[in-house]
Amino acid sequence: KLPEVKSVKIFGRTDDTWRVYMYISKTHTMEASVNVGAMFVSPWIARNGVERWTLGFVSRKQFLDFLSRIREKDHVRRYYIHEIPEEEFVMVTANYLPILRMVSQLNKLTPKQLELLRLALSKGYYSWPKGTDSVELSRMLGVSRVSLIKSLRRAELKVLSAVVDFMLASKRDWEKEYT
Template structure:
């Protein structure tokens, strides 16, 4: 059974807590995270423009390797930040410990992340909580309840059966892990289709999922240069 959880993790070593700690914002929102390497993550964050945070302010922080200003939405200025993780945080955030989907933007304050995630089952949630505690990350559970099936959520996203099949196979085989455990060619062979056809299924499926997740509110206004 899927588990919907709301929790707070607390550590001065958590990614991006240096922003509210040293700059003006009381909090920022993290809307997406991508694993590049075991100790490097790229985060998409939203910051209130009234907080007067500049790309130069962000780039000056020790943990941030690269800062990219993406644009503006009605909810704030959006940045893509590439961050080098502390060793203990990297271990806690390993993909094998996080069998979950982010349900809402993560609120980041001084030393804390406030998150809402859907875990595949209670065992997956408990493994993540234990991993945090093993790496000296304080874990406070705010709420926990049974959630809808992951497959139900996928079915409502507008995916075709073939796109769903391709994405499910790719996820189960480790295609979206870093480093990847399987290639698109290997996935294509399992489905008995060509590699370009497999890549097209994944790309179109990913686009459908992103469109369903972000909606029109997730679109960015392009910056002029």
């Protein structure tokens, strides 16, 4: 049974995405997550009939209990388990808004910039000693060295500014709230 939508508020829209806030009736997954004591790590996302839940569990047993309850009424297509130390989990949950701002900034990387960074990383451009240099990367891509460096620096600026802004905001927020 699908949840009943009680109210909807549209926050934003692009060509291919709508960001909405929905107040819906309780679902089996919601109920099971509360009953086993799961922690919501990020908002629930529904797209094309598929729900995505990002939850935190204190143990594998707690997760497996949750999974068995869900499978009683719902189909689970796939799930991922990523174990992180408790202090990192606290850092993420305490800094959720700065993380969202950082992700928003990182999403401004163009597909070409992302591919360029991936290639530079995979070829050892950022390693010490370097696995490759800008001349070799520019040859691989069939562009001039100057063009490569210009594109790489623009991509690096987006990444570094997003990460540094996040680190400064999270440190400032943490000190303001918890010291």
